[in-house]
Amino acid sequence: MSANKSLQAMRLYYLKRKSRFDSGLGAALPEAYKKFWAEWKFQEPTFVHQIKxxxxxxxxxxxxxxxxxxxxxxxxxxxxxxxxxxxxxxxIVKGFQQRRPMRRRVPHFWIPSLKSLVVYSEVLDKYMRIVGTDRTIDLIHENHGFDNYLLKTPACDLKSELALKLKQQILKTLSEKTLYPDDPAKRDEVYARYEKYVSAYTPEEIEWYGLNFVEACRKISRLQQEQIVFVPLKHQFREKLIAELKELAKEDPAKETESSSSVSWLSKVNPLSRSIKTP
Structure with missing residues (x-):
């Protein structure tokens, strides 16, 4: 008996921590979004500020x-x-810096040097002005283009919502083949160059890719509301009354004429009977 109690006590240390996907709208989110969230928040990112x-x-x-x-x-x-x-x-890296040999170290923040950049997306056929760093420029050059950089880099390394939404837009454009609608030859050429990236995602995963948790909850709430069919209460009560009158008529055939007259009387009194026909 004591062994069982000790086993139950040990299980308390292995209780699963409740996450945002265990209750509320988070529990209704599809696996496609959970896969993106794991890639964005839980996958180990590439070391940027240190050498591994x-x-x-x-x-x-x-x-x-x-x-x-x-x-x-x-x-x-x-x-x-x-x-x-x-x-x-x-x-932004927070740390300490000793500016003089005989002085105490002081807090210091290392902030990246931000620049205004103009990038070109070949899939979207659009120039965009963004705020980036020197490392952003180096990564775009290493991957031979802005589209390749976004499509090759996982969400944990892109980090920003702007980069993730641009990646989702590029993937959606490729999956639907809506690029270069006025130039079929150019569309086939560009699609053949980036087709390999689309095969790694399903259409549902592309639809949910790049959304933060609040946007995903709003989307699933909107989808749930669209599936609900609202029937006015007046229609429900009217159908219920007609069904009860028909049941009374079946029980007592002699009252069938009386029930039909009551239905006609109700249709005269009810102001909504003109717009709704009795089945």
């Missing part, structure tokens, strides 16, 4: 001591303004 050490162990060259390698990411702050631009994964 490979392997499991390292040896101190002076002491010879062997220690395990721990790639602990540097805490990075992403302000709300970050969602209005594409910073290439960069953010």
């Amino acid at each position: 050490k490979e392997g499991k162990w390292t040896r101190n060259p002076l002491t010879g001591q062997v220690t395990p390698i721990q790639n602990v990411p540097i805490p990075v702050l992403y302000p709300p303004e970050h969602n209005d631009g594409i910073w290439g994964g960069e953010g």
Whole structure:
């Protein structure tokens, strides 16, 4: 008996933490959105502000001591303004700086150098002005274009909502083949170049890609409201009354004429009977 109690007590340490997808509108969200959320929030991003050490162990060259390698990411702050631009994964790093040898270190913030950039999307055939960094420019050049950069980079590295919404728009344009409507030859050429990226997503995943949690809840709420068919109460009460009168007529055939007269009397009194015909 004591073993069972100890087992039950140990299970308390392994209780699943309640998430935003366990109740309310979050529980009604489809798996397609949960897959995007896991890619955006839970997938390990690429190290930007530090160099990742490979392997499991390292040896101190002076002491010879062997220690395990721990790639602990540097805490990075992403302000709300970050969602209005594409910073290439960069953010604000908070730390300390010792500006003089004999002075105490002081708090310091390392802020990325932001620039106004003009990028071109070949799929959307559109020039856009965005706020980015030098790393954003380098990543666009490394991936040979703005579209390739967005389509190749996972959501955890894009981070900003602007980049995710542009990626969703590009994927939707490719999946529906609505690019270059006035130039079929150009459409086929561009689609053949980016077709490989569309195969990784289903149409439902593309539809839910790039939405934050509030936007996803609003969308699922709107879809639920569209599925509900509202029937006015006057129609419900009227059908119920007619059904009861028909049941009374079946029970007592002698009262059938009386029930029919009562129906005609009700149709005269009811002001809505002119617009609604009795079935």
